Structure formats: structure tokens, C-alpha cells
Amino acid sequence: MRWESWSQFWAMGGYAVYVWGSVGVTALLMVLEVWQARWAHRAVLNQLKAEQAVAQLPVDEWK
């Protein structure tokens, strides 16, 4: 283990802004990307479910 303390780790030898700026933004954007993908998928599923629900109603209720 390289680091003697957590504060040393976060400080990154003075390069904290740059290192955590990079790693942080990367992690953030990747998490957002995954969320967005899941959200989009769920939206499509809900849409399809709604269509199915309508399709299964007795015919005169469509009007």
C-alpha cells in the first residue's frame, strides 16, 4: 500500500485537482451514461406495456 493516510491519498502529491478531476468526471459521466440507458429502456418497456394494456381491453372500450 503506497499511502500512509487517507489525506495523502486524496491530496495525490499536490495533483489532486487534476487526478480527481479526471477520474471523477470519468466516473460521473459513465454512471450518468448507465442511468440514461436504463431510463431509456424502462421508458420503452412502459410504453409497450401501456400499448398492450390498451390492446387487451374489450373492443368498445378503445373508443
Next chain:
Amino acid sequence: MKSINWFHYAAPQNFYGLAGRMWPGFAVLATAFMLAGLWLGFAVAPSDFQQGEGYRIIFVHVPVSWMSMVVYLAMAFWSVLGLTFNTRLSGMMTRALAPTGALFAFLSLWTGALWGKPMWGTWWVWDARLTSELILFFLYLGYIALTSAIDDTRRSDRAGALIAIVGAINVPIIYFSVKWWNTLHQGASVSLTKGSSMAEVMLWGMLLMALAFWFYTVALVLYRVRTLILQRESHATWVHQLDEVKP
């Protein structure tokens, strides 16, 4: 060699199932490799003689840069497949790859700038690699913009495929031309890789991270293409019969 019936999986219905079975495994691999890579890169690897702790950005910068190029090649590959065999799935795969590729290209530029500032004193340098990466980012944006602007799905896919292929041919030309321009200007001759002088731990860390990002991409793209398939095939009977769609 067992002959796999590739065309079986070219049908969206079958690919939907295959992708559904595959992406979770890749997600797990991505997480595992990411944790291992981050451990090696941030906890184990020693500090660099010249760059101190700041060099650790490479554990993110190098993988995203590689992936931004790999994804573009994958897009070109699927595009060629799509125009040759006229399969709907090819267009969907290309489209599913684009956002991730664009994101990685952006991150490559972002992390590169954050690495450059403390190391060379400047956020940006017109070196061949950086400039080519910037243009690659524009190529991604161009693809996304074009395919979003065309409403007709088939036309959109095929136009996108064409621009992806033309762009892919152009990438080496751009790199070469900028390198040439750069040597004339004798710009900052920086070496972004440390070559064989890199400590073994650093190398392993980078490799693990690269694989992690690759697994991440595969998992996410397979997941995303499933959404696309559902959207486009929404009128098909098999979609109506899916468990997840039953109300």
C-alpha cells in the same frame, strides 16, 4: 470448428435474447477489472520519478482514448456489414455504439487536458494525437447529428453507415496530415506513453483498466441495442409476447 449460424443472430428477435444473456456477465467483468485496475493504479503503483502522483491520470486517459478509437472501428465494421448484407441489426449496433464512443472521445480530451496542464503547463497542444482525437470527436458528433436529423429509420441507418465508413477512412489520413504539420511546426514533442520504461505494475494497471473499459462498453452497447430493438420492432408479435412487456 463448430459452424455458428451467424445469420440466426442477425434477426433482431434472436439478438435481443442473446444480448440479454450476455450483458450482465460483461457488466460483472467490467466491475471486477475496474476495481482491480484501480487498486493497482492508485493503491499499489509507485509514484513517477518525473510526474509524481499526477501521472495516475493515465489509468483513465489511456483506456478511454483506446476505446474511443476501437468503438469507431467497430462502428465502421458494423456499417460495412450493414451496407453489404442489408441487415437492420447493423444499423442498430452502430447507433448503439456511437454515444459511448463520443463520450470516450470527450473524456480522452478532458483527461488529456487535465494531464497536460500540470505536466506541460498548457491545457492544449496541437500535437498530432490530440488534434486527431478532437477530429474523431467531431466525427462522432457528425454521425449522431446526421442520424438524429433523418426521420426515416432506413435512410438514417444507411446514411450513418456511409459517413461512418468515410470517416474511418479519413482517420488515418487526418492523423498523418496533422503529424506532418506538427513536425513542420516542431510543436511540443511530447511522448504520452512511457514505453518499456514503465514499471510493470503501471503497465498491468493500464491493461486491467483498458479491459475494464472494454467490458463496460460491450455490456452497455448490448444493453442499449436491446432498447433500440424494442423500439423498432415494437409492432412485432414476439415483442408483445415478452414477459417484461406483459402488463
Next chain:
Amino acid sequence: MSGGAFMAVLRRDLLLAMRRKSEVLTAVFFFVVVAALFPLGIGPELNTLRLVAPGVLWVGALLSSMLALQRLFEADYRDGTLEQMALSPTPMPLLISAKLLAHWLVSGVPLVLLAPVLGLQFDLSADALMTLTLGLLLGTPVLSLVGGIGAALTLGVRGGGVLLSLLVLPLFIPVLVFGAGAVEAQASGLGAEAHLSILMAMLLPAAFFSPLACAAALRIALE
């Protein structure tokens, strides 16, 4: 006869361009304006002007070409001529190369002719002006050829102009690099032969492949 069809399309496009002079002049005028305003904006220091001249003039030519690309296929698309071309027995790439040639003659050649004149404002030497002109002579056809692909892909698409610019921008960059680089190389005594030969090396494959790519793109648009 294919040769006849080629000449017919060429003649038609040139005639139409002559009749719609304002469209043609807009792009050319843009080039003139860019080249004229830059010295005013940068200041009269001749050394600076000489330094920036290749870049400014080439970027001006690039932007002018981007503007001119919009109307390459527009009119024919709207009035059905493009469909006729797709259906005709003459190979479509041949007809398209005629259109591209006409486009270059009308939009590119004026830039080539104006460049030495405009270059004088930047105090470029006679040799530099020669290199600039030669570079544009080789480069502007590439811009028409490669830009045509973008124009074909964005036919009738909303946001066409901006989208077209975004698409062709990466494709134009090698031309810009070597075109402007040629003048700089000549000015620094290294000689522009290498740069100009590379421009030539870009022109030849582009002349061959671009009509094919344009034809593919147009068929996609016409479906």
C-alpha cells in the same frame, strides 16, 4: 453515349449556375470578405500578416466551399432531375462527376483566381502567391469532391447547412493542413513540392472514389 451524357449534365449545370449568379457570387464574395477583413482586424504589421496569410486564405476558401456545397444537389433533388439521373442507363457516378466538375468550375476556380489578388493584401511574395494558387488549384477540387458526399447525405434533411458543415469539417482538415502548409514551407525555404504532391495524391483517389460515394449517398436519399 456516356460522353454525351457527361457533357450534357456539365453544360446544364454551368448554364443553371450562370442563370442563378447570386448563389454563386455569395460564396465567392464570402471569400473576398474574409480575406479583406482579416488584415483590418489583425492590424497592418506586415510580418504578422505574412505569417497568418496562408491559414486565413485557406480557411476562407474552406468556408466559402462549405457555403457553396449546399446548392450542389438541392435544386435537382427538388425538381426530380436527380431521380432521372438515378434511373438513366448512364452510370450515376459519371453524371455526378459532371455535376462535381461544374460545381468546382463555378465555386472553386474563382477562389483560385482571386487568391493571388487577395494575397497581395498580406504582403505575400510572388513565390508564395504561386504556391498558394497552385495549392488551391489542387485543393479546391478535393473540397468539391469530398464535400459532395456530405451534401448528398444531408439532402433534404432539417438543419442541413449546419449539419453539412459538421460532417465535412473533418474531411476538409487534411486539405487545409497541406494547402496552408505548402505556403509556409515555401516561405521557410523548405520548398512546397512535398505538400503539393500530397495534395495531388489526395485529389486523384478523391476524383475516383467520391462520385461513387456520392452516388451511394444519393441513392440512400432518394429511396
